[in-house]
Amino acid sequence: MIRYRVKGVASSGSVVTLELHARDESDAQEQARTRGVAVLAIDRRLTWTPRRRSRRNRFPLLLFSQELLALLQSGISLIEAIQTLAEKEQRTEVRRILGALMERLREGQPLSGAMEQGGAFPQLYVALVRASERTGDLAEALVRYIAYQSQVEVLRKKLSAAAIYPAVLIAVGLLVTLFLLGYVVPRFSEIYAGMGNDLPWLSRMLMHWGDFVARHGVVAAAVAGATLAFGGYRAMQPQTWQAVGRQLWRVPAIGERVRIFQLARFYRTLGMLQRGGIAIVPALAMVAGLLPAALRPSLELATGLVREGKPLSEAMERAGLTTSVALRMVRVGERSGRMGEMMERIAAFHDEEMARWVEWFTRLFEPLLMTVIGVLIGGIVLLLYLPIFELAGNIQ
Numbered sequence: 001m002i003r004y005r006v007k008g009v010a011s012s013g014s015v016v017t018l019e020l021h022a023r024d025e026s027d028a029q030e031q032a033r034t035r036g037v038a039v040l041a042i043d044r045r046l047t048w049t050p051r052r053r054s055r056r057n058r059f060p061l062l063l064f065s066q067e068l069l070a071l072l073q074s075g076i077s078l079i080e081a082i083q084t085l086a087e088k089e090q091r092t093e094v095r096r097i098l099g100a101l102m103e104r105l106r107e108g109q110p111l112s113g114a115m116e117q118g119g120a121f122p123q124l125y126v127a128l129v130r131a132s133e134r135t136g137d138l139a140e141a142l143v144r145y146i147a148y149q150s151q152v153e154v155l156r157k158k159l160s161a162a163a164i165y166p167a168v169l170i171a172v173g174l175l176v177t178l179f180l181l182g183y184v185v186p187r188f189s190e191i192y193a194g195m196g197n198d199l200p201w202l203s204r205m206l207m208h209w210g211d212f213v214a215r216h217g218v219v220a221a222a223v224a225g226a227t228l229a230f231g232g233y234r235a236m237q238p239q240t241w242q243a244v245g246r247q248l249w250r251v252p253a254i255g256e257r258v259r260i261f262q263l264a265r266f267y268r269t270l271g272m273l274q275r276g277g278i279a280i281v282p283a284l285a286m287v288a289g290l291l292p293a294a295l296r297p298s299l300e301l302a303t304g305l306v307r308e309g310k311p312l313s314e315a316m317e318r319a320g321l322t323t324s325v326a327l328r329m330v331r332v333g334e335r336s337g338r339m340g341e342m343m344e345r346i347a348a349f350h351d352e353e354m355a356r357w358v359e360w361f362t363r364l365f366e367p368l369l370m371t372v373i374g375v376l377i378g379g380i381v382l383l384l385y386l387p388i389f390e391l392a393g394n395i396q
Contacts, residue, residue: 004028008037016113021289034282035116035130059094059120062149069142078138079105111138124269127286131277141276148272152265155351162362166369173373178224180380185210186217188384203383257357259295263321264350266291271343280339281306295321312339325349 006018006028016037022028025042032039064085071081079102086098097120104114112130115121125145132141189210192203213220234240266287273283284303291299298319305315313330316322322330326346333342 005043006032006037006039007041007043008032008039010037010110010113016109016117018116019119031285034285035127059097061121061125062146062153065142065146065149069139069146072139072142078111123289124273124286127273127278127282128276131273135277144272144275148268151268151348151351155355158355159358162358165366166362169366169369169373173377176377177380180377181209182213182217182220182224185380185384186214189214192387200383200386203386206380206383257354260323260350261354262290262292262295263323263326264347264354266295266321267326267343267350268347271340271347274340274343276340280312323350 004020004022004025006020008016008018010016018032018035018037020028020031022031028042029039067085068081071084072078076084082098082102082105086095086102089095089098101114104117105111109117110130110133112126112133115129116126128141128145129138132138185206187210189207192207269287269290270283273286274280278286281303284299284306288296288299298321302312302315302319302321305318306312310318311334313322313327313334316330317327329342329346329349330339333339336342
């Protein structure tokens with residue numbers, strides 16, 4: 001995706017500047033039009049720097065929404081509420097963002113336009129606020145976003161908690177294995193130095209490793225440290241996780257669960273935008289960035305079919321963006337006119353299904369992982385003591 005700076009005229013008549021991520025200029029123009037901006041000029045910009053991205057990630061959007069909602073419900077005006085939040089904020093970067101937001105509001109800009117220029121607020125959040133400005137119910141939009149984000153956090157915490165114990169097992173198993181190979185095996189190689197070919201073949205291979213470590217310990221430690229550091233660095237790169245995600249999609253059992261997880265997030269966000277009063281076509285364009293690359297062509301196909309006048313259920317079915325449950329519930333939403341609510345129910349159904357699957361997989365994976373680690377460590381210990389067992393047998 002390429003970053004574009006779009007200058008145009010908003011529906012209110014004011015000149016605004018947007019920062020958009022798009023595939024090309026026509027895509028950027030389409031995104032600007034969906035936001036009600038008449039494009040005057042488009043400039044291609046450099047990609048986001050890591051520093052800028054980290055600043056955006058540090059802005060506490062959920063906490064900001066909760067505190068702003070509390071102040072608005074108490075009767076304080078919007079500008080006074082923003083000023084109150086800025087005055088009590090201790091973090092310099094967050095205070096700067098809120099101060100700039102307050103200045104734009106005093107200039108007469110709408111809240112959505114002020115948030116859009118700052119770059120600290122995501123596109124979905126700005127769109128939700130813009131939709132609330134049409135109805136004059138900002139508090140309801142904040143309530144909707146807080147509920148949405150809280151549900152997303154609940155699922156994320158469940159997945160994180162399920163991954164903690166296996167990660168600890170892998171880390172402990174790796175440390176024990178490195179201790180055996182880096183300290184214990186070299187000591188045993190000195191003891192068995194005179195036995196030569198009398199050792200079993202696997203034990204000889206292990207002793208050769210121990211002899212190498214004993215002679216070149218500094219080099220081996222440096223190589224091991226560099227390997228771990230490089231592995232940790234690669235694990236922090238988005239490209240690595242994207243590659244892992246692509247491989248997971250190819251695993252039959254896990255790939256389907258990953259797809260359902262992505263679709264659940266897609267439906268939940270789409271439902272939030274629908275309930276906020278955003279039309280289906282602009283909403284589909286806004287949630288495109290939430291889907292992985294494998295599903296984005298399907299979303300483009302579904303969006304095109306909806307523009308042609310096809311029902312949403314038919315468009316998503318033909319694009320492969322539904323499950324059997326989701327398809328039926330979308331059809332119910334079309335008949336009842338409560339599409340936003342039905343989208344959120346679809347997401348809740350699949351979130352519960354995903355949580356049950358994660359719990360089942362964790363219960364199965366943890367003992368398997370412990371077995372693998374035990375066999376690895378036990379195998380090393382057995383190869384260390386196997387010559388002693390054979391020597392004892394010969395003596396008897």
